[in-house]
Amino acid sequence: MKVLTHKPKPFVKWAGGKRQLIKILKFYLPIEYKTYIEPFVGGGALLFETLPKKAIINDINAELINAYNVIKNNVDELIESLKYHKNEKNYYYYIRSLDPDKLTPIERASRFIYLNKTCFNGLYRENSKGKFNVPFGNYKNPKIVDEENLKAISEYLNTYDIKIFNGDYKEVCELAEKGDFIYFDPPYYPLNKTASFTKYNKYDFTEKDQIELANLFKELDRKGCYILLSNSNTNFIRKLYKDYEIIELEANRFINSKGDRRGKSKIEVLIKNF
Numbered sequence: 001m002k003v004l005t006h007k008p009k010p011f012v013k014w015a016g017g018k019r020q021l022i023k024i025l026k027f028y029l030p031i032e033y034k035t036y037i038e039p040f041v042g043g044g045a046l047l048f049e050t051l052p053k054k055a056i057i058n059d060i061n062a063e064l065i066n067a068y069n070v071i072k073n074n075v076d077e078l079i080e081s082l083k084y085h086k087n088e089k090n091y092y093y094y095i096r097s098l099d100p101d102k103l104t105p106i107e108r109a110s111r112f113i114y115l116n117k118t119c120f121n122g123l124y125r126e127n128s129k130g131k132f133n134v135p136f137g138n139y140k141n142p143k144i145v146d147e148e149n150l151k152a153i154s155e156y157l158n159t160y161d162i163k164i165f166n167g168d169y170k171e172v173c174e175l176a177e178k179g180d181f182i183y184f185d186p187p188y189y190p191l192n193k194t195a196s197f198t199k200y201n202k203y204d205f206t207e208k209d210q211i212e213l214a215n216l217f218k219e220l221d222r223k224g225c226y227i228l229l230s231n232s233n234t235n236f237i238r239k240l241y242k243d244y245e246i247i248e249l250e251a252n253r254f255i256n257s258k259g260d261r262r263g264k265s266k267i268e269v270l271i272k273n274f
Protein backbone atom coordinates (compact mmCIF):
# COMPACT_ATOMS: atom_id res chain seq x y z
CA MET A 1 0.00 0.00 0.00
CA LYS A 2 1.35 3.40 -1.03
CA VAL A 3 1.65 6.04 1.68
CA LEU A 4 1.65 9.79 1.05
CA THR A 5 4.62 11.74 2.38
CA HIS A 6 2.66 14.98 2.96
CA LYS A 7 -0.98 15.74 3.63
CA PRO A 8 -2.35 18.06 0.94
CA LYS A 9 -4.79 20.91 1.50
CA PRO A 10 -6.79 23.11 -0.91
CA PHE A 11 -4.52 25.15 -3.19
CA VAL A 12 -7.02 27.97 -3.76
CA LYS A 13 -9.34 29.94 -1.55
CA TRP A 14 -12.77 29.29 -3.01
CA ALA A 15 -16.15 30.92 -2.62
CA GLY A 16 -18.29 28.46 -0.70
CA GLY A 17 -15.17 26.58 0.39
CA LYS A 18 -15.97 24.05 3.08
CA ARG A 19 -12.93 24.39 5.32
CA GLN A 20 -14.81 25.64 8.35
CA LEU A 21 -17.40 22.86 8.17
CA ILE A 22 -14.95 20.09 7.55
CA LYS A 23 -15.06 18.43 10.97
CA ILE A 24 -18.85 18.22 10.83
CA LEU A 25 -18.85 16.91 7.27
CA LYS A 26 -16.33 14.22 8.16
CA PHE A 27 -18.54 13.06 10.97
CA TYR A 28 -21.37 12.35 8.51
CA LEU A 29 -19.35 10.44 5.90
CA PRO A 30 -20.34 6.81 5.30
CA ILE A 31 -17.97 4.34 6.93
CA GLU A 32 -17.38 2.47 3.71
CA TYR A 33 -17.97 3.24 0.06
CA LYS A 34 -16.57 2.39 -3.34
CA THR A 35 -15.81 5.54 -5.34
CA TYR A 36 -15.81 9.06 -3.87
CA ILE A 37 -17.55 11.44 -6.28
CA GLU A 38 -17.52 15.24 -5.99
CA PRO A 39 -19.37 16.83 -8.94
CA PHE A 40 -18.86 20.44 -7.67
CA VAL A 41 -15.35 20.05 -6.27
CA GLY A 42 -14.24 23.72 -6.11
CA GLY A 43 -11.23 24.01 -3.80
CA GLY A 44 -11.78 20.39 -2.68
CA ALA A 45 -11.81 20.92 1.10
CA LEU A 46 -13.54 17.57 1.78
CA LEU A 47 -11.54 15.75 -0.89
CA PHE A 48 -8.21 16.76 0.66
CA GLU A 49 -9.44 16.03 4.14
CA THR A 50 -10.71 12.57 3.18
CA LEU A 51 -8.04 11.62 0.61
CA PRO A 52 -10.02 8.81 -0.99
CA LYS A 53 -8.03 6.27 -2.98
CA LYS A 54 -10.59 6.08 -5.76
CA ALA A 55 -12.34 9.29 -6.72
CA ILE A 56 -14.03 11.24 -9.48
CA ILE A 57 -13.86 15.02 -9.19
CA ASN A 58 -15.48 17.58 -11.44
CA ASP A 59 -16.16 21.28 -11.75
CA ILE A 60 -17.57 23.42 -14.53
CA ASN A 61 -14.82 26.00 -14.06
CA ALA A 62 -12.23 25.37 -16.76
CA GLU A 63 -9.46 27.42 -15.10
CA LEU A 64 -9.83 25.51 -11.85
CA ILE A 65 -9.81 22.09 -13.49
CA ASN A 66 -6.88 23.00 -15.71
CA ALA A 67 -5.00 23.86 -12.50
CA TYR A 68 -5.80 20.42 -10.99
CA ASN A 69 -4.53 18.76 -14.16
CA VAL A 70 -1.35 20.83 -14.29
CA ILE A 71 -0.64 20.14 -10.61
CA LYS A 72 -1.03 16.47 -11.40
CA ASN A 73 1.08 16.40 -14.58
CA ASN A 74 3.52 19.34 -14.48
CA VAL A 75 3.96 20.39 -10.87
CA ASP A 76 7.67 21.32 -11.14
CA GLU A 77 7.13 23.57 -14.17
CA LEU A 78 4.14 25.14 -12.44
CA ILE A 79 6.19 25.93 -9.33
CA GLU A 80 8.93 27.49 -11.47
CA SER A 81 6.37 29.62 -13.29
CA LEU A 82 4.72 30.76 -10.03
CA LYS A 83 8.09 32.00 -8.75
CA TYR A 84 8.17 34.66 -11.48
CA HIS A 85 5.04 36.45 -10.25
CA LYS A 86 5.12 39.74 -8.37
CA ASN A 87 2.64 41.04 -5.81
CA GLU A 88 2.35 44.45 -7.49
CA LYS A 89 -0.70 46.29 -8.67
CA ASN A 90 0.32 47.01 -12.25
CA TYR A 91 1.74 43.53 -12.72
CA TYR A 92 -1.49 42.05 -11.30
CA TYR A 93 -3.65 43.92 -13.80
CA TYR A 94 -1.34 42.91 -16.62
CA ILE A 95 -1.64 39.20 -15.70
CA ARG A 96 -5.37 39.59 -15.21
CA SER A 97 -5.72 41.07 -18.71
CA LEU A 98 -4.18 38.02 -20.38
CA ASP A 99 -6.56 35.76 -22.24
CA PRO A 100 -6.23 32.29 -20.68
CA ASP A 101 -7.19 30.68 -23.99
CA LYS A 102 -3.97 32.02 -25.50
CA LEU A 103 -1.72 30.62 -22.76
CA THR A 104 -0.23 27.15 -22.36
CA PRO A 105 -1.91 24.97 -19.71
CA ILE A 106 1.02 25.64 -17.32
CA GLU A 107 0.84 29.42 -17.85
CA ARG A 108 -2.92 29.29 -17.38
CA ALA A 109 -2.67 27.42 -14.10
CA SER A 110 0.08 29.76 -12.95
CA ARG A 111 -2.05 32.82 -13.78
CA PHE A 112 -5.09 31.30 -12.06
CA ILE A 113 -3.25 30.48 -8.82
CA TYR A 114 -1.43 33.84 -8.82
CA LEU A 115 -4.70 35.76 -9.24
CA ASN A 116 -6.39 33.69 -6.54
CA LYS A 117 -3.60 34.41 -4.05
CA THR A 118 -3.30 38.13 -4.74
CA CYS A 119 -6.83 39.24 -5.65
CA PHE A 120 -9.20 40.98 -3.28
CA ASN A 121 -10.74 38.52 -0.79
CA GLY A 122 -9.50 35.55 -2.82
CA LEU A 123 -12.88 35.56 -4.46
CA TYR A 124 -13.18 34.00 -7.87
CA ARG A 125 -15.64 35.96 -9.90
CA GLU A 126 -16.13 36.27 -13.62
CA ASN A 127 -18.17 38.80 -15.51
CA SER A 128 -20.88 37.88 -18.00
CA LYS A 129 -18.24 37.30 -20.67
CA GLY A 130 -16.43 34.77 -18.50
CA LYS A 131 -13.54 37.14 -17.65
CA PHE A 132 -11.97 37.14 -14.18
CA ASN A 133 -12.72 40.64 -12.86
CA VAL A 134 -11.65 40.85 -9.21
CA PRO A 135 -9.51 43.87 -8.20
CA PHE A 136 -6.00 43.69 -6.73
CA GLY A 137 -6.01 42.62 -3.06
CA ASN A 138 -3.01 44.64 -1.86
CA TYR A 139 -2.00 41.97 0.67
CA LYS A 140 1.36 42.27 2.42
CA ASN A 141 2.71 38.82 1.93
CA PRO A 142 0.46 36.45 0.00
CA LYS A 143 1.82 32.92 -0.37
CA ILE A 144 1.91 32.75 -4.15
CA VAL A 145 4.14 29.65 -4.24
CA ASP A 146 3.27 26.96 -1.73
CA GLU A 147 5.72 24.46 -3.10
CA GLU A 148 5.23 21.83 -0.43
CA ASN A 149 1.47 21.77 -0.78
CA LEU A 150 1.45 21.72 -4.59
CA LYS A 151 3.83 18.76 -4.49
CA ALA A 152 1.69 17.04 -1.86
CA ILE A 153 -1.40 17.44 -4.08
CA SER A 154 0.51 16.22 -7.11
CA GLU A 155 1.67 13.17 -5.20
CA TYR A 156 -1.86 12.45 -4.05
CA LEU A 157 -3.36 12.79 -7.55
CA ASN A 158 -0.67 10.55 -9.02
CA THR A 159 -0.59 7.92 -6.30
CA TYR A 160 -4.26 7.08 -6.31
CA ASP A 161 -6.99 6.61 -8.89
CA ILE A 162 -8.37 10.14 -9.11
CA LYS A 163 -10.24 11.03 -12.30
CA ILE A 164 -10.61 14.73 -13.06
CA PHE A 165 -13.42 16.12 -15.24
CA ASN A 166 -14.44 19.57 -16.46
CA GLY A 167 -18.12 19.54 -17.25
CA ASP A 168 -21.62 19.80 -15.95
CA TYR A 169 -22.29 17.88 -12.70
CA LYS A 170 -24.87 15.67 -14.40
CA GLU A 171 -22.31 14.08 -16.70
CA VAL A 172 -20.10 12.66 -13.94
CA CYS A 173 -23.15 11.47 -12.03
CA GLU A 174 -23.78 9.06 -14.90
CA LEU A 175 -20.65 7.24 -13.75
CA ALA A 176 -22.03 6.68 -10.23
CA GLU A 177 -22.75 3.11 -9.16
CA LYS A 178 -24.35 1.41 -6.20
CA GLY A 179 -22.17 1.80 -3.11
CA ASP A 180 -20.46 5.00 -4.30
CA PHE A 181 -20.41 8.11 -2.14
CA ILE A 182 -21.40 11.44 -3.66
CA TYR A 183 -20.89 14.81 -2.01
CA PHE A 184 -22.85 17.58 -3.71
CA ASP A 185 -21.76 21.08 -2.81
CA PRO A 186 -23.53 23.16 -5.47
CA PRO A 187 -23.81 26.94 -5.62
CA TYR A 188 -26.30 27.63 -2.83
CA TYR A 189 -29.85 28.73 -3.31
CA PRO A 190 -29.76 32.38 -2.15
CA LEU A 191 -30.79 33.17 1.43
CA ASN A 192 -32.00 36.46 0.13
CA LYS A 193 -31.88 37.16 -3.50
CA THR A 194 -29.64 40.21 -3.53
CA ALA A 195 -26.87 39.55 -1.00
CA SER A 196 -25.90 35.98 -1.82
CA PHE A 197 -23.34 34.85 -4.22
CA THR A 198 -24.41 32.15 -6.67
CA LYS A 199 -22.68 33.24 -9.82
CA TYR A 200 -19.33 31.51 -10.06
CA ASN A 201 -18.96 31.96 -13.77
CA LYS A 202 -20.96 32.69 -16.85
CA TYR A 203 -23.15 29.68 -16.07
CA ASP A 204 -25.59 30.74 -13.40
CA PHE A 205 -27.14 28.12 -11.07
CA THR A 206 -30.85 28.85 -11.10
CA GLU A 207 -33.93 27.61 -9.25
CA LYS A 208 -34.51 25.22 -12.13
CA ASP A 209 -31.00 23.83 -11.64
CA GLN A 210 -31.71 23.26 -7.93
CA ILE A 211 -34.85 21.30 -8.85
CA GLU A 212 -32.97 19.20 -11.39
CA LEU A 213 -30.26 18.51 -8.85
CA ALA A 214 -32.86 17.37 -6.30
CA ASN A 215 -34.32 15.01 -8.92
CA LEU A 216 -30.88 13.60 -9.62
CA PHE A 217 -30.33 13.18 -5.85
CA LYS A 218 -33.48 11.01 -5.75
CA GLU A 219 -32.40 9.00 -8.76
CA LEU A 220 -28.97 8.29 -7.24
CA ASP A 221 -30.64 7.43 -3.95
CA ARG A 222 -32.72 4.78 -5.75
CA LYS A 223 -29.55 3.47 -7.35
CA GLY A 224 -28.05 2.77 -3.90
CA CYS A 225 -25.47 5.57 -3.64
CA TYR A 226 -24.65 7.28 -0.34
CA ILE A 227 -25.30 10.98 -0.78
CA LEU A 228 -24.57 14.14 1.19
CA LEU A 229 -25.59 17.55 -0.09
CA SER A 230 -24.90 21.04 1.27
CA ASN A 231 -27.17 23.99 0.61
CA SER A 232 -28.72 27.03 2.23
CA ASN A 233 -31.20 26.67 5.07
CA THR A 234 -34.20 27.97 3.13
CA ASN A 235 -37.81 26.82 2.76
CA PHE A 236 -37.23 26.18 -0.91
CA ILE A 237 -34.37 23.75 -0.25
CA ARG A 238 -36.01 22.06 2.75
CA LYS A 239 -39.09 21.41 0.64
CA LEU A 240 -37.07 19.92 -2.22
CA TYR A 241 -35.44 17.41 0.14
CA LYS A 242 -38.33 16.84 2.55
CA ASP A 243 -38.09 13.04 2.20
CA TYR A 244 -34.54 12.99 3.57
CA GLU A 245 -32.75 13.77 6.81
CA ILE A 246 -31.98 17.49 6.97
CA ILE A 247 -29.33 18.65 9.44
CA GLU A 248 -29.07 22.37 10.23
CA LEU A 249 -25.49 23.55 10.56
CA GLU A 250 -24.03 26.54 12.29
CA ALA A 251 -21.58 28.31 10.05
CA ASN A 252 -20.11 31.65 9.26
CA ARG A 253 -21.62 33.40 6.32
CA PHE A 254 -20.26 32.84 2.84
CA ILE A 255 -17.42 34.92 1.52
CA ASN A 256 -18.86 38.34 1.09
CA SER A 257 -17.14 41.30 -0.45
CA LYS A 258 -18.30 43.31 2.56
CA GLY A 259 -16.29 41.70 5.35
CA ASP A 260 -18.59 43.03 8.05
CA ARG A 261 -21.53 40.92 6.89
CA ARG A 262 -20.30 37.76 8.54
CA GLY A 263 -21.77 36.11 11.59
CA LYS A 264 -22.84 32.78 13.04
CA SER A 265 -26.29 31.36 12.45
CA LYS A 266 -27.89 28.21 11.10
CA ILE A 267 -27.82 29.26 7.51
CA GLU A 268 -26.71 25.97 6.00
CA VAL A 269 -28.15 22.50 5.82
CA LEU A 270 -26.67 19.11 5.17
CA ILE A 271 -28.98 16.62 3.49
CA LYS A 272 -28.34 12.93 3.85
CA ASN A 273 -29.89 9.76 2.44
CA PHE A 274 -28.20 7.14 4.61
Ligand SMILES: C[S@@+](CC[C@H](N)C(=O)[O-])C[C@H]1O[C@@H](n2cnc3c(N)ncnc32)[C@H](O)[C@@H]1O
Pocket residue numbers: 014015016017018019039040041042043044045046058059060061167168169170185186187188200201203205
Ligand atom coordinates in the same frame (compact mmCIF):
# COMPACT_ATOMS: atom_id res chain seq x y z
C1 LIG B 1 -20.00 25.80 -3.30
S1 LIG B 1 -18.77 25.66 -4.55
C2 LIG B 1 -17.95 24.19 -4.05
C3 LIG B 1 -16.99 24.47 -2.94
C4 LIG B 1 -16.11 23.27 -2.54
N1 LIG B 1 -16.85 22.27 -1.83
C5 LIG B 1 -14.91 23.71 -1.74
O1 LIG B 1 -14.64 23.15 -0.67
O2 LIG B 1 -14.19 24.62 -2.19
C6 LIG B 1 -19.67 25.23 -5.98
C7 LIG B 1 -18.86 24.85 -7.23
O3 LIG B 1 -19.75 24.41 -8.26
C8 LIG B 1 -19.21 24.76 -9.52
N2 LIG B 1 -20.33 24.71 -10.48
C9 LIG B 1 -21.29 25.64 -10.73
N3 LIG B 1 -22.18 25.17 -11.63
C10 LIG B 1 -21.79 23.91 -11.96
C11 LIG B 1 -22.31 22.90 -12.82
N4 LIG B 1 -23.42 23.08 -13.53
N5 LIG B 1 -21.64 21.72 -12.89
C12 LIG B 1 -20.51 21.52 -12.18
N6 LIG B 1 -19.96 22.45 -11.34
C13 LIG B 1 -20.60 23.62 -11.23
C14 LIG B 1 -18.57 26.11 -9.30
O4 LIG B 1 -17.57 26.36 -10.25
C15 LIG B 1 -18.03 25.96 -7.85
O5 LIG B 1 -16.68 25.55 -7.87
